[in-house]
Amino acid sequence: MPALSIHHLPRRIRAGSSVRRLTYRGAGIATGGMLFVAALLALPGVIAPAFAAGSTGAPSALHVTVSAGNSGSLILSATDSDGAAPTQPVHFFVTTSLFGGAKLVPIGVAHSYGGFALSYKPTVTGRQTFTAEILDSSGAVLSSGTSSFLVTTRTAMFSPSETNAPKPLASFGRGMVGVLLAIVGLIWLTLIVTLVRVTRGTARLAT
Amino acid sequence: MKPITSPVRISRRNPQDAPHSPTGEIRSGGTGADSPTVRRGMTRRALLGSMGAVGASAAAATAALDLFGSKGAAASTPPATSSTPASSSTNPLHQWAMVLDLRNCDGCKACTAACQQRHELNPEQEWIKVYSMETAGGQPYHMPRPCMMCEDPPCMYVCPVGATFRTDEGLVLVDQDHCIGCRTCMAACPYQARYFNWTTPKDVAKVPGMPRSPMFPTPQVKDTVGKCVWCADRLPHGELPACVAACPMGVIYIGDLTVDAATDGLGNVVKLSDFIRNNDAIRFQESEGTNPRVWYIPGHGQDLSNDTTA
């Protein structure tokens, strides 16, 4: 299940000028190419149940399992190395390189009442590394484990704000510009025509 | 004093509460049913990567054709200074955001100093300014004020020559090679975040390989306007803005709404949406309708929702 369909792309692009429009068009093609590659990468995910999964836990006390859930979510769960359920809450993290180097972003805590499983909607596509940790009361890591997973579907954690009430005149701002410029043009035209008409007319009517 | 901005507003802003479609899109009420934000975001990100070395002038030369400055009308693409490889599915579009945890701010102004040092600013140009404020109960507190990087930036709408523009990553920047110095943006900004170069800027030794650009506007240009840029030149490299790195109290978090992560200068990393929601973060002067990208965690009972008075 590819995350994006290519044919939807160009229509979404609102261009404000010819310069930008051209650039966007070029970009659309480039984007399309890249998305095609991305879609190819995602093919195994389509053929196999839902996601391409790969659990490569490094030697550690916790064994992390990542599997596909519903609606683009992942199910993260952790067991002891011998397969038994942990005895304490498990903290899950995803690794990000957003701030330089690998940083762990806390994404939630799994408790025994949830079967030590966490539902998580990934925000980034590509190979993601998930870490599970069990902490003691002082925050020191008692045991941990990691697993990576090729994410093909991401959920945006961002949508542009909607203002509480949209600006009242926003919907015809573009049309208004044309109307106003037309009025201004008409005024200039009228003045120039008047001037020319009077001066040339006066000269012509002199006899 | 007015009550703190309704938590309903905050939660509505929280992407996790937005309705999800099966493909993971969040539909935005304002942009029409056929406009899944994710896809547009992906497109723009990919666009960024493929734009290569399009310069600031070319990008900013596009004028808004909309009389009332509706959202996105004057949005523009930033000059690509990123050295990160071309966009791929592992490199999503960023939507930069800041969270300022006022509970920890002791007003030391290390952020201001770091910013002024990095951008070689005159002392009165406090791009991130630490205000000393008082709650309704008379309790003092400190409030650093960077540029709010509004999603609906009034400064951009009123600029007569499009010298102020907004990047697809949500950064509002100034092209000082085109600013005519009319200062209408200073009139329009509800946050006093813009600083004019009233006199000759500091004499700056040129850093080789770092020419002035809207993302790194140093040296400043006399008789044009400048402002906080969130160290836009650093962000693509995974480096922290100067103020974030300099804050000894971990007050200032820089984050990405798309990746949903934020970090302070002390190495704390948080899930941005949870951090905003769990701490009742609010946005300054929400009533202005500018949709800032900066959230404040008050903790002192402040009213930041409207113009304050001394």
Added chain:
Amino acid sequence: MEQLHSIENVPPLPKVRRAAIRPILKPGRAFWPVVALLTAIVAWGIMAWTVQVRQGLGSAGYNDHAFWAIYIADVITFIGVSYGGAVVSAILRLTGAHWRAPLTRIAEATAVVTVIIGASFIIPHLGRPERVLELIWRPNLSSPIFWDFVAVSTYAFASIVFFFLPLMPDLAVSNPAMEEAGLTRRARLFKLLSFRWNGNQRQHRRLNGAIGLVAIMIIPLAVSVHSVLSWAFSLTSRPWWHESIWAPYFVVAALYSGIALVILVVALFRKVYGLEPFISERHFVRLGFILVPFGAAYLYLTLADFLPGSYVGEHGIAAVFSAVITGRYALWFWIFVFGGCIIPIVIMALPWTRRLGFIVGAAALVDGSLWLKRIIMVVAPANYERVNGLFGAYHFTWISISVTLAGVAAIPLLLLLLFRVVPILPVTEMEEIAAIEAGIISAHAPVSGGVGKTIAPELVAPGVTAIDTTANLDMHTEGI
């Protein structure tokens, strides 16, 4: 001397014609010294501006808490006063007020000169004036500043057209005198710009139609200019600027200060060029009476502006209004209220102050006070710091004062120079109105520029070629 008819069959008024071109032929002994003095003031201002360009806008007293101040107030003031010309000339023309006739040329010239000065005050206002043309080749159409630029340039062009059209026949009838006096370059210019005007009915009909059209156009154009100027302020969210009353505020202020400036300029040129036979004290009383309703309206708008914000007391607006009414700007504000509105109205209300000297004094008060008011309107909200509610400060510097004074001096300077080139009195218009009032041409014929059907003056008494000019002058100065 052969007298050309300015309009077919309308008898010439030799006295008017002589007075109209006297400044061209023989400007008087004080002319060149005065021009030199005014030029020196203007040159000093330009020099001050070059210093400002070198040192930065901070040298004019600007700072981050006074980012807009004196120059934008000057722009508003100068473009505002240019509305006076439009009113006296266009509105009185359209309503057919005969007494306007000797004033229209001075009024229209004042409008042209002040709108040009006002527009050029954008230059010192800008930090990078050398980039001003970016407004044309990379405009942002959602910016009020762009539309300011459009509105002001359109209005300036219309003002120039409106000044030029009634001038055409005057240049034709003044041309022989230029040739006679040996002023060949002016004679050539007059000949060129009068486009072979000989006053026949068809020419007159066409010219009248054009003047009428432009007179109608210039009124909404002026309203639009002052509205758009105000929107540069009220389209921001800053307390007190973000008010719907600002557009009518600016329009009324423009009318008010514009008429006051017409009084001042007319008084000046009446004195220095001896136009007393044509412009009587009653002209000033009439102009003063026009001043009153606008003064009252402006006072009323001020009240309407301040009451709601003061009553409700929202943070920002309450802080700014307190500062204006009782705080740091209060002295200047109350000087405006009394000097700019109440005293001028009282002067016109009392019969024994309704005299030339007092009226000119009132007009000077109005223009000065309204400049002060505009300074307050610009500076107070700019001073207000919107995050912590404190106020910054603005101080005038020698640079900003010099540049502003240069603008003030440029008004008489440009007018003096202009009337060295064009007749100061609208000869054709005065002759036509005199003929109508003498019953020589039909009273039904609308005066030049009148609305509706434009009928060329009908000859009532064929054969009459000269009339008693004195009687007619009395009639149209003392009539109505």
